[in-house]
Amino acid sequence: MPRHYPKRERKKAGDKRSRLDRRRQRQRAAEEKERQRALEKEGRRRGLIRIRTDRLRSRSVMGSMGVPTFQGCYYEDYPFVCCDCGRKEIWTAKSQRWWYEEMGGEMESFAIRCRCCRDAERRRKDEARRISAEGRERKRRRMENGEG
Numbered sequence: 439m440p441r442h443y444p445k446r447e448r449k450k451a452g453d454k455r456s457r458l459d460r461r462r463q464r465q466r467a468a469e470e471k472e473r474q475r476a477l478e479k480e481g482r483r484r485g486l487i488r489i490r491t492d493r494l495r496s497r498s499v500m501g502s503m504g505v506p507t508f509q510g511c512y513y514e515d516y517p518f519v520c521c522d523c524g525r526k527e528i529w530t531a532k533s534q535r536w537w538y539e540e541m542g543g544e545m546e547s548f549a550i551r552c553r554c555c556r557d558a559e560r561r562r563k564d565e566a567r568r569i570s571a572e573g574r575e576r577k578r579r580r581m582e583n584g585e586g
């Protein structure tokens with residue numbers, strides 16, 4: 439038994455595979471185009487807000503991949519469960535557009551907290567900032583007084 443196929447046959451098998459790959463690729467691209475068309479039609483029918491991609495800001499090279507709110511060409515109400523209290527909330531299409539296009543929110547960021555917990559989180563952060571600023575100020579004064 440030869441351990442390898444003769445070179446010529448191997449090459450032929452490779453050609454066949456890449457032809458198949460190209461065909462699959464073309465098919466996938468066609469399917470994707472069809473999917474986008476269907477999405478657009480559906481979006482127009484439902485009067486959805488279109489995502490203006492030129493206004494989006496992204497920090498990652500991955501773009502919209504994996505961002506649950508960017509799976510189509512329209513903003514859609516995004517139901518989620520608050521990571522703090524477990525309450526079910528909906529991040530509306532309108533506030534998504536506000537966040538991404540007007541506030542310049544990064545594409546990779548999306549709602550994880552309900553309004554209540556978001557407010558609480560903001561207060562907690564403000565408080566932490568205040569305390570750390572106070573700490574720095576105390577240290578600075580100690581240094582000035584030669585106690586540091």
Ligand SMILES: [Zn+2]
Binds near residue numbers: 521522551555
């Ligand atoms: Zn919550």
